[in-house]
Amino acid sequence: NTIIRQSGLDIGTRIDPGQEGTIVLYVAKAQEIEIPPLVGVNINTAKGILENLGAVVELKAISSEALSDEEFSQIKTMEVIKSDPEADSIYIQKQDSKVILEYYEESARVVPNKTRLKTMIDQANEVDKTIFTPETVKVFETALQRAENILELDKQNQTTVDDAANNLQSAMEGLTILVDKVPLQTQLQVLENLDISSLSTDDRNWRDETVVDTKMILNTPNVSQSQLDTQWEIVSSVIEGLKSQLEGRE
Numbered sequence: 079n080t081i082i083r084q085s086g087l088d089i090g091t092r093i094d095p096g097q098e099g100t101i102v103l104y105v106a107k108a109q110e111i112e113i114p115p116l117v118g119v120n121i122n123t124a125k126g127i128l129e130n131l132g133a134v135v136e137l138k139a140i141s142s143e144a145l146s147d148e149e150f151s152q153i154k155t156m157e158v159i160k161s162d163p164e165a166d167s168i169y170i171q172k173q174d175s176k177v178i179l180e181y182y183e184e185s186a187r188v189v190p191n192k193t194r195l196k197t198m199i200d201q202a203n204e205v206d207k208t209i210f211t212p213e214t215v216k217v218f219e220t221a222l223q224r225a226e227n228i229l230e231l232d233k234q235n236q237t238t239v240d241d242a243a244n245n246l247q248s249a250m251e252g253l254t255i256l257v258d259k260v261p262l263q264t265q266l267q268v269l270e271n272l273d274i275s276s277l278s279t280d281d282r283n284w285r286d287e288t289v290v291d292t293k294m295i296l297n298t299p300n301v302s303q304s305q306l307d308t309q310w311e312i313v314s315s316v317i318e319g320l321k322s323q324l325e326g327r328e
Contacts, residue, residue, distance in 0.1 A: 139183040190236040195243040221249035
């Protein structure tokens with residue numbers, strides 16, 4: 079508020095302490111501004127509204143680069159996210175009517191190319207998961223879900239999209255086909271049950287080494303069916319050879 083004139087005593091009149099006298103001060107009431115709700119309004123539009131009301135506006139840009147892709151996808155740039163004072167707060171005096179508007183600035187992030195990611199997802203959805211081991215299927219499903227989430231988001235950087243596609247490709251390549259170990263396990267049992275005590279040391283060592291090799295293959299993580307089939311043929315050949323030696327001694 080500002081004093082604009084006075085009455086009762088002339089300007090410059092001296093009065094003693096305790097002396098009675100009346101001075102009337104005429105005060106001009108400062109104009110007040112009410113802050114309207116501006117959150118979600120375009121920053122330039124909001125600035126114009128406040129300036130038309132007589133307020134001094136300061137714009138405070140906030141970088142979105144520190145946001146995660148998920149957070150970034152939820153925001154709108156160049157819109158008011160906060161005003162200080164806030165909307166519906168007490169009226170502010172016009173001579174002190176500085177209002178700070180915060181907003182996310184336009185991001186340098188560009189729309190990424192998702193063509194490869196979309197292709198990888200389409201291929202992944204054609205995979206018959208029933209023929210692969212549960213462990214590798216779990217990794218594959220996690221990578222696929224992540225890729226689909228990235229594909230649906232409106233805003234990401236190219237690195238995030240490429241990483242999702244690469245992870246999905248690696249998971250697909252890592253799928254391990256379920257194998258049938260029963261035939262080899264059966265042949266191994268036949269080999270171990272052969273009574274070759276009458277055969278030479280070389281023959282017994284031949285059998286023992288084959289048993290060790292076969293057990294190693296059976297316990298190999300992610301062993302392929304072709305490896306199992308090849309070892310089955312080796313075990314079968316050893317069995318036939320040992321039986322032939324036994325028959326020759328009869």
